Amino acid sequence: MVEDSEWSEDTEVEEDESDLEEVSDEEVSEVPHEPEAPRRLSLENPIGMIFNVRMLRRVVQLLFLLGINAYILAMWIGGEQVLAFWEGIRDILPTLPVIAPLEAPGAVLAGTFDTLQREFSGGIFPFFTLGAMIIILTVLGRSSCGWVCPIGTIQDFATLPKRSKVRPSPNTENELRRIKTYIFVIVMGLAIWVGISRIFGTAEDLVRILGPFATAAFDPFNPAFIIFYEATTQFWPYSLETLWFITQWGLFLGQIAFVILIVGVGIWVPRWFCRWLCPAGWLYGAFSREALVGIGRNPARCTPDTCSVCEVVCPMNIRIRRSPYKALRSPECILCLECKSHCPNGAIVLRFS
């Protein structure tokens, strides 16, 4: 598979590296590096403070988190024109390479992966969805994972308060990344099987056996589906007398526990769901490796033997120092630019080719 067989940086393993290492922000500042031109934001540089790319990304992430469910806000705010505006957006917006269910009452856009599952299992070949996905990923890479996806955003905010992070060794990381590949093969394989059965008119029994897994097999484990669709359409207890609703929750209780687990583990392990479990992330990574926009390193400034700041801050645990200087072509890179923001030598560059 793309990430494991072709991604050679991770196959060179440092022998003395333990399976799990805990890295703190203090260590980031302790890593020796050339003291050349430290780039600190200060009051003397107010423009730099305002247009700090890290802050900009947080703002964009929050806007998309609200925007993806903007229709629900519009319903709260009320007003015919506001509702009409969001309904109009819902009609024209294509799918984006994130995870987001269009069935959510507040949704104005859908995740490409979610849409592909539904189209394949409905016996439709998704020309438009696939075409839009390939164009976006081959130009902008997985930047929508880093800047737009609501589940990526939730994990990023969960990890913010904790200064120490757990980083598995390259071998362990590679093994764990395989899980999302297997999940992808199973859920997309099921969708295509159901779709082909529909085309040949033999889907009735299969759909009955698969039940809710027949349309989109990943939905019961999809945190975006659980949060933005199931949680918003559940009967929630609104008084002591209605607490008995909880007895009807069944599977939903397990799904809530899974979402809590994603957030809870995410405090120590940045984006662990994206790195190891998200089948959409695997699909997007497969098409974004040769993306036009990406990351490179300036060999005149980078000091890989004495500095590892970029790797310590990378939420996707990518071995940046082992990539070619010219271009980091990793299916895992989500273009969050954390490495660029933190590099003390200004060695990380955004490339456009």
Ligand code: SF4
């Ligand atoms: S890997 Fe999946 S959950 Fe993570 S940001 Fe990308 S689409 Fe969202």
Ligand code: SF4
């Ligand atoms: S390599 Fe840099 S831009 Fe890519 S995911 Fe890691 S920190 Fe973000």
